[in-house]
Amino acid sequence: MHKLQTEVLVIGGGATGTGVVWDAALRGFKTILVERRDLTHGTTGRFHGLLHSGGRYAVKDPHGAEECIRENQILRKTHAHCIEDTSGFFVVTPEDEGDDYPEKFVAGCNAVGIPCSEIPVAEALRREPLLNPRISRVFEVPDGSADGFLAAHATVNAARVAGAQIMTYHEVDELIVEERSGERHVVGARVHNVVTGEHIVIYADIIVNAAGAWSGKLAAMAGAEVVILPSKGTMVAMNHRLVNTVINRCKMPSDGDILVPSHTVCIIGTTSVTVPNPEPLRIEPWEVQKMLDEGEKIVPGFSKARVLRAWAGVRPLFQETYTGGGRDVTRKLALLDHSQREGIKGFLTITGGKWTTFRLMAEATVDTICEHLGTQRPCTTATTPVPGAEQGNYWVGHRLHDVEEQRLQGDLICECELVTRTMLENAVQRNPALTLDDLRRDVRLGKGPCQGGFCTYRAVGILNEMESAGNWNHDMLDESADTMQWNAAHLQSPAHNLTRDVTAGNGKGHSAESPTVFNPNLLLRDFLQERWKGVTPVLWGRQLKQERLDELIYLSLMNIDHLPDDELASPVTDFYNFDTTPGPFEPEPKKVG
């Protein structure tokens, strides 16, 4: 059995875990991150993409608001290329009138230093012509739109450069707990590679539980108690970028009151429903209906616009004691030192929080690690931009600009999202990719209106050619950081995503020692099913017509339902196969508490 020794082991490849591995590596700790699937497969890959200004929490949670605005200003520097500087409006719609919330909001912003200025409604409507003309007041704050996929890769990239080792598709089977002079110590973890089945033992001086909604389950392996209240939030992506500015309703935070422009689409969310398990998540018809109804209040005609996709994520809301109810449980970060809480040494849990504060959560965590390991090493993440940040913010047209500038029209694999062949090849070379879904997170493959109709076949064809030529480096699932340069942060960036650089991998290709599940037919089936999973809750109108065209292509033309190897499955096939088709309409259940 393979054994590894490290100082810090981080479990979980979401924003929190990637932040911790980055911070720990920058402070010179030998660090390993394990994630059971791809980076951002959990909640980080399923959020709005809102870079909070803090405005949302200005009234209800001033401390949280203050954290947000501080981190907002830091991330704009450290992760500039993962952020679009959209700005944000808090608007008072006719539904929101009649109380003094706007005054409290302004006072709250002022109190914690969130730049906030009221702008004339006419100016807001000039900037956002689709906005409800009946809004009465508009406040502008420095909200932004963030690409959580890119940010995780950029963060991890920075960690790798600093020596960290990232092991995706490695699942923790067991935490190793030893008794030492009457005290319990967590000394390591038994993990297995979900692709190859290989078992690995990782010994670590300290283990960080950053498993998000799954952190209760992980803590239990150490005999610790972490109560997470998984709160499902459903989001709906519209096919068009109906607004260019983040739009918030100026009222107490509630369901469906944020509309975030994200690349070529916009995303409305969310609901807030306590669920027994973080996975799998069904999207109920009332949730979709509610998002459309709420969207209508921000942008009249919203519910008639073409809907692209729906998904749900779970907020890992931490609670000390059960109080019931979802949105009122704290969203503050929770750093749990289990040596203090339960006398379990060498084990920390970091949970709660929000994407905007992931760096701060990591800082607090690694500060505590320093204490435990008896060393003083200052945090430098706030002043150390990750590689790629020098390119500055992305903007909605950056890909189109590059395609036109460099005349890459013939190289487009995904016309919806303007993914070029080179971007795809680079992504495969530079990131461990098991499925096309992993590449979707890297380069936005299949995220557009046709939801994989054209690019699925093309991507599979290209990957198959790379595989035949030995250019798809599967060994990267077992990579060690020092053998290659990581450049994932550049995948979506204006300057670097179009340069052909397929020699960056170690070139070993597929070897007999690294059994893989590479099979083009499986890739095709898995990705089409994965895309189907997210469209079925919102499949009607033009999107339904699009889906039928995809059937014409994949059934009538390709006959992929009668390809060989139909018995093959990947470690995520079952996840994709979860039934997301709408059930009968039932009204929203009443909230507890």
Added chain:
Amino acid sequence: MLDLVVIGAGLSGLMAAYTAAQSGLTVRVINKGLGSMHWGAGTVDVLGYAPDAPEKPVQHPFTALANLVVQYPDHPYGLLSSDEIRAGLASFVALTEEIGLPYRGSAESDQNLFLPSPAGAARPVYLAPEAQSAGDLSRSEPMLIVGFKGMRDFFPDLIVQNLAKQGHQARSAFLPLSLVTDRIDANTVHLAEALDDLERRTRLGHELKKLVKIGERIGLPAILGMNDHSVVIADLERLSGVPVFEIPTLPPSVPGIRLYKALRSRLLELGVRIEAGMEVVSAEMTARHNGTPGSIQSVISATSARPYKHRAHNYLLATGGILGGGFNSDHTGHVWETIFDLPLTVPQDRSMWFASGFLSPTGHPIFHGGVVVNDVFQPVDGGKLIFSNLWVAGNILANADPILERSLEGSAIVTGIAAGKAIANL
């Protein structure tokens, strides 16, 4: 006043227009966009997979059809006798000969051809353009599948590997795309048009000759000429010395566009006007009343300039269901026929629209529904005629999922012809 206005320029609409015009009717075709011909393989599928045995391809389509209509009497094929279906397909074959784009079937009657798909699966097809028929997987010559480096809609390795897994002998080879085009943004249509050029196809022919071994046949993406297709194929076969065949590509479908263009020219010769870009937005009609069917007085199309009123004695709706845009739907679960609001058998409830998997062998119920017609293809509601002068044909018909069962073109052709005949026989 016209005898017939056909709404929709897919295969069913054009075949209906052709049939009616040949019988001497004055016909106009108006269409919003293009039919599924432009997106598919350009072949004619009659029945590839029977609904009760979706995993096994149909070998003998007419035998299977006979069973199908016994099992599912409401199936659109059930509106026609086996002889009518055969005759319809035969007249389509004759028409393709006439327009210089001959379609071929298996040498044996009542036998599906099996042709390689762009993914390397075996497609059960009843008729194929001559250029695809040499890909017949029952033939023994090994295949050399040739692609173009950088072409994004065709992947020879994928085809070859999957064909090999199914026991077919095939290998792949690549040529530079610059052999065919200088464009940086070439799609399949551009490539096909480029090969209409004598010099380019001659160069290609010489390169193929260098690649091929004696006894092989060459499979290429379906880009072998647009307007001079048959000459391009002949030249490539002569220069390479072996049979050459096309494998369909991702859309746009060059074989489909060739068929559309050829049918369109023939219709123009017959005096049928085809008015593209005209979406029908409303209709003047009277509803069924006191046991008397309603009737259509006109359909009104939107153009960039002004609304346009089309009047005819008869109207044929061939707008192609959900795929063609003949049906629309919304988030409340409502599905409707967009012009005449004809009753549909589609469940008006989103929770009943889909099976759980994209590739569910049962298909999705929403795509199985459509317009119910009587035996002369006139829409009925509870058995009662809705409009005295409205007919429907093609993918809009209820009780079949033509994409799932691979009957899309066959069903469009035979129902289009049958509806055209019914109108001509009035």
